Amino acid sequence: MESSVRSMTGYGRGEHIAEDRKFTIELKSVNHRYNDINIKLPRSLISLEDKIKKHIMKQVFRGKTDVYIGFETFAVDDVDVKLNEVLAQAYVGKLKILQEKMGLEGGSFFDLTAKFPDVLTVEKPQKDEKVIWEALLPALDEAVTRFVAMRQMEGGALKSDVLAKAERIIILVDKVKERSPLVVEEYRDKLNNRLKDLLDGVDIDPQRIATEVAIFADRGCVDEEITRLKSHLVQLADILEKGGQVGRKLDFLVQEMNRESNTIASKANDIQIVQATIELKSEIEKIREQIQNLE
Structure with a gap:
């Protein structure tokens, strides 16, 4: 399968009918730190739950995925109606006693008895797991592909x-x-002008000025941070281009980008740099929010 960048949100639906059996499967997912797959399916299919999960995990690697599986059968062999005669007789006996004591009129208790719980139960006999799996698989593959x-x-x-x-x-x-x-150049000029005003014509030691400017330049130097930040941006583009499971990698990378931008902000001693850094941090935060949606 082609490696590409995927969101963690999605939806897919698949249907398949085989031998009077209809399977309907839906998948939907939201963001999650891990690969959390929850499957809701009829009790008659419970033995296939682990197999279904492993099949989905071959193509889904992260996110909270809910899987809904519907199963309808029109085959006579798939349905068995059971009659609990002992329970039915007990109900009828009690109803007759109630009728006599209360002086009620009425004939057959058939309709009423049939409505009582557990008198009639519908069971779906256990079928060959391989046969059911082969009938379910096309619906599952269709749903996963669309998902x-x-x-x-x-x-x-x-x-x-x-x-x-x-x-x-x-x-x-x-x-x-x-x-x-x-x-740095503006600081040098300001420092020279300030000292000239203060010293009123007295000669100024150029070495002393150079030392002060060097200290100022060193405190505000962000060359290393800029180099690392640009390197992170190259890595970000490379990771996205390669595709695959990029979410966690990008999350770490954006943390490093935030670290560098915070350092630049702490060293900023110029209003224009401060303004650029604020915009920089805002864009990094927007990226962080977006990559939370990536697998």
Whole structure:
């Protein structure tokens, strides 16, 4: 199967009729940290639950998936109506006593007795598991195929959105990178002008100014953070391109991106860098929210 990015939300339905037996299967899922598959099926099919789950897990790897299996049979051999004669006789006996004591009129108790619990019960005899499985499998495969297709379609939309936000982050990071050297130069000029005003014509030691500027530049240097952030963005695009189970990888990567952006923000000493960093963190948070939906 083609490796692609998938959403954890999806829906799929399948039906199949074989030998007067009809199977209807529905799958729907929402986000979840793990692969949690819950199956609701008739008691007559309970022996197939583990087999059904393993079959689904071959194509579904993460999310909370609810599976609903309906089974209708029109085959005479699949239905057995049981009559509990002892219970029916007990009911009739008690009804006759009630009729005599209360002076009630009436004839047959047939209709009333048949409505009492457990007098008539419908049982579905256990059939060959292999025969039932072969009849159920086409409906299951159809439901899973549609389910996965929907998750892939939504995953593709999420991938495009995340990559668009990553492009915006690259623009903001480049803005910070271009602005950082200018901040140091502006600080140098401000420091020179301030000292000239304070010292009123007295010569200023260039070495002392250079030292102060170097300390300022070192405190506000974000070159390493920018390099790592750009590296994370390259990895993000690469992971999305390869596809598969990307959710957990991207979750870790976005945590690292957040760490770098927080460090840049803590070192920011310029209003333009601060503004760019705020936008940067906002875009990273949007990506984090989106990847929570990815398998």
